Amino acid sequence: xxxxxxxxxxxxxxxxxxxxxxxxxxxxxxSYWISWVRQMPGKGLExxxxxxxxxxxxxxxxxxxxxxxxxxxxxxxxxxxxxxSLKASxxxxxxxxxxxxxxxxxxxxxxxxxxxxx
Amino acid sequence: ExxxxxxxxxxxxxxxxxxxxxxxxxxxxxxSYLAWYQQKPGQAPRLLIYGASSRATGIPDRFSGSGSGTxxxxxxxxxxxxDFAVYYCQQYGSSPNTFGQGTRLEIK
Numbered sequence: 565x566x567x568x569x570x571x572x573x574x575x576x577x578x579x580x581x582x583x584x585x586x587x588x589x590x591x592x593x594x595s596y597w598i599s600w601v602r603q604m605p606g607k608g609l610e611x612x613x614x615x616x617x618x619x620x621x622x623x624x625x626x627x628x629x630x631x632x633x634x635x636x637x638x639x640x641x642x643x644x645x646x647x648x649s650l651k652a653s654x655x656x657x658x659x660x661x662x663x664x665x666x667x668x669x670x671x672x673x674x675x676x677x678x679x680x681x682x
Numbered sequence: 683e684x685x686x687x688x689x690x691x692x693x694x695x696x697x698x699x700x701x702x703x704x705x706x707x708x709x710x711x712x713x714s715y716l717a718w719y720q721q722k723p724g725q726a727p728r729l730l731i732y733g734a735s736s737r738a739t740g741i742p743d744r745f746s747g748s749g750s751g752t753x754x755x756x757x758x759x760x761x762x763x764x765d766f767a768v769y770y771c772q773q774y775g776s777s778p779n780t781f782g783q784g785t786r787l788e789i790k
Binding site: 599608609626627659661663665666667671672675 | 683719721726728729732736738772774777778781783
């Protein structure tokens with residue numbers, strides 16, 4: 565069974581750093597891209613960027629380029645999304661999703677809620 | 683960047699009725715790389731349709747997708763109580779991948 569399991573909810577202060585994770589299982593982790601999607605409270609879905617775990621090639625949305633870093637450790641089938649300096653506006657639910665060229669985002673993680681507040 | 687505009691914003695229907703949701707792209711979506719997702723409160727999105735018209739694994743056949751180029755449609759033939767949710771279209775053929783703003787399907 566394909567599963568993407570994300571790390572737990574986080575509460576941080578502005579200016580702090582953070583890394584959240586997404587662990588894949590039940591499939592060949594290096595055969596599929598992993599994308600990250602933001603959903604701000606009460607809002608829609610926004611694609612942030614993706615990584616090819618086989619070679620760590622990344623592709624970011626211009627809206628998120630330079631604000632976050634996507635990485636992966638294929639040895640433990642885990643992708644990461646990280647911030648070096650959080651802002652209150654980063655408060656959102658973050659989803660990882662398995663992506664293929666043909667089918668789009670076919671499996672999703674359960675989401676990680678990030679709350680940034682002083 | 684391809685902008686996707688969904689209509690209507692909210693659709694109020696009763697169980698058993700037919701739902702038609704629209705997604706219009708600001709430019710042609712390459713190779714019909716257009717998907718539809720369903721999201722219920724407190725849950726992650728779920729893939730319904732990919733490639734504009736192919737149903738994802740386990741999706742009931744009351745869900746169907748159609749369209750090409752810049753105009754796409756998701757049709758739910760006979761609404762079941764569990765179908766009331768928010769629906770998003772997405773293009774994944776060019777970068778950045780983009781989502782529509784969503785259509786809320788509510789019980790009338």
